[in-house]
Amino acid sequence: MALYSDTVMEHFRNPRNVGVIEDADGVGEVGNAACGDIMKIYLKIDDGIITDVKFETFGCGSAIASSSMATELIKGKPLSEAMQLTNKAVAEALDGLPAHKLHCSVLAEEAIMAAIKDYYDKNGIEYDEDTFKKYSHSHS
Ligand code: FES
Secondary structure, three states: OOOOOHHHHHHHHOOOOEOOOOOOOEEEEEEOOOOOOEEEEEEEEEOOEEEEEEEEEEOOHHHHHHHHHHHHHHOOOEHHHHOOOOHHHHHHHOOOOOHHHHHHHHHHHHHHHHHHHHHHHHOOOOOOHHHHHOOOOOOO
């Protein structure tokens, strides 16, 4: 069996939503200390809906495929829904990742949450700190 699914390879070769949103409403940057990979997510938010999302990933192929898939999964969705996105859902949408590459999809989940938190902080929107607690180890 191939190490990577066709979906992973396809998103790695043709990543969706690559780039920067200059006037983003929320930006999240996270890194994995072990592999040194970095992921940055930009969100455009209108009335609680993610109207646009872009990413820059300096990392491995799985991290690029994960960011591509994750941005596709949250585009056009309400924030409440984007916050439910787990790395497991990203990996499943990619038709699986090798076990030692699952942390790459975790970066995507963390970067999205960091971007949403940034949006809340910038706009003085109140939120439950617990929601982001498990992400607090991520640097920004
Ligand atoms: Fe670290 Fe993929 S090897 S993000």
